[in-house]
Amino acid sequence: MNAEIISVGTELLLGHTINTDASFVARELSTIGVNLLFAGTVGDNVPRLKEALESALSRSDLVITTGGLGPTGDDLTKETIAETAGKKLVMHQESMDRIVSYFKGRELGETQKKQAMLPEGCTVFPNDHGTAPGCGFETADGKTIIMLPGPPSELIPMLKNYAIPYLTRGEKAVIVSKIVRVFGLGEGFVAEKIADLTDCANPTAATYAKDGEMFVRVTARAESEEKAEAMCAPVVEELKSRFEDFIYGIDVESLEEVVVTELGKRGLHLATAESCTGGLLSKRLTDIAGASQVFQMGAVTYANEIKTLLLGVPESTLKQYGAVSEQTARAMAKGVRAKSGSELGIGITGIAGPDGGTPEKPVGLIYIALCDGEHTWVRKMQHAGASKGREYLRWLASSNALDMVRRYLTGCTGLEEAAYSKKI
Amino acid sequence: MNAEIISVGTELLLGHTINTDASFVARELSTIGVNLLFAGTVGDNVPRLKEALESALSRSDLVITTGGLGPTGDDLTKETIAETAGKKLVMHQESMDRIVSYFKGRELGETQKKQAMLPEGCTVFPNDHGTAPGCGFETADGKTIIMLPGPPSELIPMLKNYAIPYLTRGEKAVIVSKIVRVFGLGEGFVAEKIADLTDCANPTAATYAKDGEMFVRVTARAESEEKAEAMCAPVVEELKSRFEDFIYGIDVESLEEVVVTELGKRGLHLATAESCTGGLLSKRLTDIAGASQVFQMGAVTYANEIKTLLLGVPESTLKQYGAVSEQTARAMAKGVRAKSGSELGIGITGIAGPDGGTPEKPVGLIYIALCDGEHTWVRKMQHAGASKGREYLRWLASSNALDMVRRYLTGCTGLEEAAYSKKI
Numbered sequence: 001m002n003a004e005i006i007s008v009g010t011e012l013l014l015g016h017t018i019n020t021d022a023s024f025v026a027r028e029l030s031t032i033g034v035n036l037l038f039a040g041t042v043g044d045n046v047p048r049l050k051e052a053l054e055s056a057l058s059r060s061d062l063v064i065t066t067g068g069l070g071p072t073g074d075d076l077t078k079e080t081i082a083e084t085a086g087k088k089l090v091m092h093q094e095s096m097d098r099i100v101s102y103f104k105g106r107e108l109g110e111t112q113k114k115q116a117m118l119p120e121g122c123t124v125f126p127n128d129h130g131t132a133p134g135c136g137f138e139t140a141d142g143k144t145i146i147m148l149p150g151p152p153s154e155l156i157p158m159l160k161n162y163a164i165p166y167l168t169r170g171e172k173a174v175i176v177s178k179i180v181r182v183f184g185l186g187e188g189f190v191a192e193k194i195a196d197l198t199d200c201a202n203p204t205a206a207t208y209a210k211d212g213e214m215f216v217r218v219t220a221r222a223e224s225e226e227k228a229e230a231m232c233a234p235v236v237e238e239l240k241s242r243f244e245d246f247i248y249g250i251d252v253e254s255l256e257e258v259v260v261t262e263l264g265k266r267g268l269h270l271a272t273a274e275s276c277t278g279g280l281l282s283k284r285l286t287d288i289a290g291a292s293q294v295f296q297m298g299a300v301t302y303a304n305e306i307k308t309l310l311l312g313v314p315e316s317t318l319k320q321y322g323a324v325s326e327q328t329a330r331a332m333a334k335g336v337r338a339k340s341g342s343e344l345g346i347g348i349t350g351i352a353g354p355d356g357g358t359p360e361k362p363v364g365l366i367y368i369a370l371c372d373g374e375h376t377w378v379r380k381m382q383h384a385g386a387s388k389g390r391e392y393l394r395w396l397a398s399s400n401a402l403d404m405v406r407r408y409l410t411g412c413t414g415l416e417e418a419a420y421s422k423k424i
Numbered sequence: 425m426n427a428e429i430i431s432v433g434t435e436l437l438l439g440h441t442i443n444t445d446a447s448f449v450a451r452e453l454s455t456i457g458v459n460l461l462f463a464g465t466v467g468d469n470v471p472r473l474k475e476a477l478e479s480a481l482s483r484s485d486l487v488i489t490t491g492g493l494g495p496t497g498d499d500l501t502k503e504t505i506a507e508t509a510g511k512k513l514v515m516h517q518e519s520m521d522r523i524v525s526y527f528k529g530r531e532l533g534e535t536q537k538k539q540a541m542l543p544e545g546c547t548v549f550p551n552d553h554g555t556a557p558g559c560g561f562e563t564a565d566g567k568t569i570i571m572l573p574g575p576p577s578e579l580i581p582m583l584k585n586y587a588i589p590y591l592t593r594g595e596k597a598v599i600v601s602k603i604v605r606v607f608g609l610g611e612g613f614v615a616e617k618i619a620d621l622t623d624c625a626n627p628t629a630a631t632y633a634k635d636g637e638m639f640v641r642v643t644a645r646a647e648s649e650e651k652a653e654a655m656c657a658p659v660v661e662e663l664k665s666r667f668e669d670f671i672y673g674i675d676v677e678s679l680e681e682v683v684v685t686e687l688g689k690r691g692l693h694l695a696t697a698e699s700c701t702g703g704l705l706s707k708r709l710t711d712i713a714g715a716s717q718v719f720q721m722g723a724v725t726y727a728n729e730i731k732t733l734l735l736g737v738p739e740s741t742l743k744q745y746g747a748v749s750e751q752t753a754r755a756m757a758k759g760v761r762a763k764s765g766s767e768l769g770i771g772i773t774g775i776a777g778p779d780g781g782t783p784e785k786p787v788g789l790i791y792i793a794l795c796d797g798e799h800t801w802v803r804k805m806q807h808a809g810a811s812k813g814r815e816y817l818r819w820l821a822s823s824n825a826l827d828m829v830r831r832y833l834t835g836c837t838g839l840e841e842a843a844y845s846k847k848i
Contacts, residue, residue, distance in 0.1 A: 286702025
């Protein structure tokens with residue numbers, strides 16, 4: 001099935017709102033085997049929307065619109081589509097009741113009421129996170145039109161819970177996806193290693209790279225959830241056997257989530273001492289709600305004196321080896337662990353640039369130490385993405401630190417191996 | 425002039441790459457008065473690109489393509505456009521020389537060389553950050569076509585430095601933009617207050633909201649930079665007189681940039697003690713290259729014992745008023761200032777949620793203290809965006825902290841007034 005997205009909204013054409021809806025819809029469509037031919041954006045303008053819609057219907061089986069369903073005067077998607085498709089708009093009582101209850105007794109304006117007007121005979125998609133419902137229907141010549149609201153907080157659940165089931169209604173197909181997260185291997189390398197798996201049509205496997213890490217999405221379609229799960233399982237097992245402990249989680253959100261969860265399970269605590277990452281590691285840990293159970297103290301020690309004062313890094317170490325050195329990273333990890341009374345301490349020191357590099361210690365040289373009281377491990381980052389700039393280097397350093405903790409907690413080896421250095 | 429953007433790339437239709445190029449192009453076009461009618465995305469597919477191009481040329485004066493200029497086999501934009509527009513591709517020696525020098529003597533494959541093939545008679549836009557040049561030309565029936573590379577790091581400078589001047593070549597017009605950054609006033613309020621200014625055609629003024637703050641962009645077109653500057657100046661002055669010290673900078677990037685710059689000018693140092701923001705404030709400060717001159721120490725003190733141990737927050741304060749209290753925020757600011765030997769100390773404590781709120785101390789209650797040794801100011805955030813979630817609350821708290829330091833350094837009042845509470 002070929003599909004097309006039309007995003008409606010003048011604000012999208014002014015360039016200050018980035019259209020993330022289209023990406024989200026595209027991604028979800030691909031999981032049910034729908035092929036996206038075009039994605040277009042038009043303003044809140046009836047003739048232009050009509051033109052875009054007519055072009056889309058002339059070449060695609062499915063047209064999905066996002067936006068323009070709300071109560072304001074420039075929300076004209078429904079009216080335009082109904083007219084183009086030769087459908088009457090009729091009041092949908094259940095949607096009206098929902099809108100009335102959403103406003104909790106406050107009086108409704110006419111514009112609010114028009115949100116309950118929907119094309120005759122359509123399948124209504126309730127809006128569980130706002131007022132404007134969406135819908136799907138077939139045109140006289142067998143094309144499918146779906147309308148979704150613009151705000152991502154409304155569109156995403158409506159697409160998943162109503163529009164995708166509507167599209168797959170004939171098939172009785174259930175779709176199950178597994179996200180296999182990998183840290184420390186390049187996307188090109190992973191993609192090459194699983195070319196045999198990504199060629200398969202059901203289940204599908206596809207690689208994606210983001211923020212210095214990557215994931216493989218395994219998706220199966222079957223007549224029941226159980227069967228779809230059973231189809232995913234061997235592919236996930238195969239990925240596990242190929243990438244071993246470079247996989248840090250299945251269906252998890254991030255390295256920091258895994259670290260906070262694993263610390264919590266074991267009743268352990270982590271403390272951080274950061275120089276070049278400047279608090280990014282503690283920020284990422286505390287992005288996770290509930291981090292307070294496992295994270296008690298973070299120190300951002302930019303100045304040498306503060307490294308000594310707060311963490312007890314010996315002045316002699318700083319003098320002999322410099323602030324950016326394996327020895328200083330070790331002393332920072334040990335120091336913050338002891339100071340905080342945590343079982344684990346992390347120390348990060350390096351040169352994030354753009355200035356401050358020397359031939360001996362170039363931008364991109366970063367040492368990360370993990371100390372558990374008995375032993376201290378150090379990972380050295382070098383030349384890894386130095387050209388990608390300060391923000392990327394800082395991010396990658398914090399990811400490496402999280403990966404070391406994750407490996408430690410789950411009994412993996414490779415604590416000292418810098419990400420991307422190994423090809424398994 | 426009416427324009428249309430066509431973004432080319434199958435990866436954009438799979439949904440894992442968000443198309444930011446189109447937004448950027450849209451924004452830049454608006455500054456030269458070009459009106460964007462449509463934005464479309466097509467895959468790396470000759471017939472579909474051709475169809476999109478033909479539709480676009482039939483209704484718009486200007487078509488800008490992004491992507492598909494690179495060396496790989498699926499980069500087909502140039503070939504398709506040249507064919508559609510009836511132009512021959514010819515080798516552009518200067519571009520070839522640039523590509524050869526980019527590869528520093530390594531042998532060039534045929535695919536690399538094809539990047540120097542450009543439509544006969546076009547204006548070439550050199551790629552100062554990559555290999556594939558862009559170009560602009562007019563079709564036989566007077567439409568303008570511009571091709572730009574896909575990677576934002578190449579597209580952005582090429583658009584600014586070559587494509588926009590190409591588009592405005594006939595006019596001898598220079599465009600000058602001033603970004604007036606505002607913190608602490610809502611967009612709706614600001615937009616209402618300057619409705620008279622935003623109605624004007626040249627200079628234009630437009631409001632934009634992002635991450636809990638907003639900015640006004642003032643853009644003037646004139647025959648010389650001097651004249652355009654002179655046209656912007658009175659509008660900027662008018663904004664200053666209307667929004668006074670809620671304006672934190674003109675043509676600056678962020679609050680943290682202003683804070684680091686202003687501290688540096690005065691030779692002052694700042695130390696941070698964070699609880700609910702978990703290092704986000706120190707992360708933002710150290711995002712600025714050169715922060716090491718003014719920022720020496722950050723403490724992330726999640727646990728009460730650490731607040732006492734590291735910052736000297738009295739146990740009695742924590743017991744009597746609780747960790748989330750004005751008194752604890754004050755003690756944290758004082759403590760980190762003293763410990764670090766900095767002139768200024770910030771303390772932040774609060775409840776970022778989603779858990780941990782009580783009827784007395786709900787999610788969204790955050791205290792921020794600034795201490796200069798003589799005096800301590802406290803700003804209280806409450807109900808400000810509590811429903812927008814943990815990430816937003818943490819961001820807003822760190823922005824409020826930066827705003828307090830900015831106001832202190834530049835001699836403004838209002839250090840204790842929570843953002844958005846005041847309507848001037």
